[in-house]
Amino acid sequence: MTSDELSYDAEGSTEMKVSLIVPTFNERENLEELASRVFAAFNVAGVRGEIVLVDDSSPDGTYSKAEELSKQYEIKIISRPARLSLSSAAIDGFRAATGDIVGVMDADLSHRPESIPDLLAPLIDGESEMTIGSRHVDGGSIDSSWPISRKIISRVAAMIAKPLTNIRDPMSGYFFVTREVLRRGEDKLNPAGQKILLDILVNCRPEKITEVPITFAERRMGKSKMSLKTILRYSLQIWNLYNRSGATPARYVKFMIVGAIGTAINLIVFWLLTGYLPELFFEHDRFLIASFIAFMVAVTNNFLLNSYWAFPDRRGIIHIQYGQFVIASLGGLAINEVMLKLMIDAGFHHMLSQFIGILMGSSFNFIVNLKWTFSLRASLRGRNARG
Numbered sequence: 001m002t003s004d005e006l007s008y009d010a011e012g013s014t015e016m017k018v019s020l021i022v023p024t025f026n027e028r029e030n031l032e033e034l035a036s037r038v039f040a041a042f043n044v045a046g047v048r049g050e051i052v053l054v055d056d057s058s059p060d061g062t063y064s065k066a067e068e069l070s071k072q073y074e075i076k077i078i079s080r081p082a083r084l085s086l087s088s089a090a091i092d093g094f095r096a097a098t099g100d101i102v103g104v105m106d107a108d109l110s111h112r113p114e115s116i117p118d119l120l121a122p123l124i125d126g127e128s129e130m131t132i133g134s135r136h137v138d139g140g141s142i143d144s145s146w147p148i149s150r151k152i153i154s155r156v157a158a159m160i161a162k163p164l165t166n167i168r169d170p171m172s173g174y175f176f177v178t179r180e181v182l183r184r185g186e187d188k189l190n191p192a193g194q195k196i197l198l199d200i201l202v203n204c205r206p207e208k209i210t211e212v213p214i215t216f217a218e219r220r221m222g223k224s225k226m227s228l229k230t231i232l233r234y235s236l237q238i239w240n241l242y243n244r245s246g247a248t249p250a251r252y253v254k255f256m257i258v259g260a261i262g263t264a265i266n267l268i269v270f271w272l273l274t275g276y277l278p279e280l281f282f283e284h285d286r287f288l289i290a291s292f293i294a295f296m297v298a299v300t301n302n303f304l305l306n307s308y309w310a311f312p313d314r315r316g317i318i319h320i321q322y323g324q325f326v327i328a329s330l331g332g333l334a335i336n337e338v339m340l341k342l343m344i345d346a347g348f349h350h351m352l353s354q355f356i357g358i359l360m361g362s363s364f365n366f367i368v369n370l371k372w373t374f375s376l377r378a379s380l381r382g383r384n385a386r387g
């Protein structure tokens with residue numbers, strides 16, 4: 001039976017076509033079982049499916065085995081001249097894939113093909129835009145025979161990816177996504193990476209994601225390809241994703257330096273106004289008014305320094321960003337003033353009270369400005385406005 005007939009014979013006879021990308025390096029011994037289990041699973045799911053095998057000239061003869069199997073199953077083979085990154089294998093697979101739904105899976109049967117129907121169901125129903133095989137949701141698990149070193153590496157790797165996404169298992173290599181969502185960020189995917197899922201999550205922004213519990217089984221044949229090189233590739237990919245999201249260490253340090261300069265300016269202006277020019281103010285509101293003027297001078301200074309030094313790549317429409325920066329800072333100021341008042345009332349020296357107020361207010365500012373004033377979206381808006 002050809003797979004064309006399958007789509008009509010299958011229950012519900014859906015028109016959906018699924019492309020499953022399987023990167024391979026020395027997986028000859030796994031291919032036969034892989035193909036038979038995957039196509040059985042496609043059948044259960046009631047879809048028309050193809051496997052897109054991306055082989056990096058495996059010396060063990062993976063290619064010829066795949067060619068042999070392609071007479072029996074709908075298998076497309078992409079043969080690459082050398083071992084390239086895992087992310088680039090998936091990207092090359094996406095290009096060759098013709099499905100409405102596209103997925104990725106390992107060849108070593110660590111990802112059980114029998115989970116395919118569960119992974120496809122939410123996509124076929126239109127309930128989700130992406131499904132991820134997860135080891136870390138209820139019902140998911142890992143075959144415990146991993147050596148402790150492998151477990152630790154996996155834990156640490158997952159930890160550093162956490163701030164980039166809400167997904168419970170962002171390291172998964174087993175997932176499906178609609179072609180439509182993939183298209184949104186396909187050309188932004190980083191081919192030098194290791195975990196294509198992370199890049200898709202950040203660049204394609206799928207909205208409805210379902211994490212489906214899976215059991216990650218121990219590979220049966222062949223060896224894991226994890227090496228120092230894969231760890232390095234992963235680290236570089238994470239570094240790039242962090243850079244894209246704007247939270248670079250360099251930026252953080254610059255922001256803090258600007259904050260310190262602003263604090264110094266604030267304190268000097270405050271000191272001048274309260275100490276040397278007291279006749280300008282009504283005695284009663286002296287500290288409050290001095291604090292406000294010091295704030296406005298410092299805020300303008302900080303805005304300019306931040307937008308030209310800490311966030312030069314995030315400059316948008318300047319008056320809007322200045323407005324946002326002032327609003328964010330007003331929030332910080334409110335926190336500053338409340339602290340000032342509370343501490344002065346409690347009998348602390350007004351200089352110390354102001355200093356603590358600034359510290360608390362500026363921490364608040366940091367977060368708001370990073371996520372709002374100098375967001376990626378704000379800089380894109382600026383780019384569009386400039387044409």
Ligand code: GDD
Nearest residue numbers: 023024025054056083089106107108171172173224225226
């Ligand atoms: N084309 C190509 N080129 N394929 C490769 C390469 C390569 O350089 N290196 C590995 N592969 C293929 C393998 O043949 C296998 O099908 C799949 O990629 C995963 O490789 P493994 O070596 O089995 O990976 P692993 O078991 O260490 O890692 C798995 O576990 C992670 C979870 O901790 C991978 O599935 C990851 O995707 C998964 O996130």
Ligand code: MN
Nearest residue numbers: 108110219224
């Ligand atoms: Mn494996």
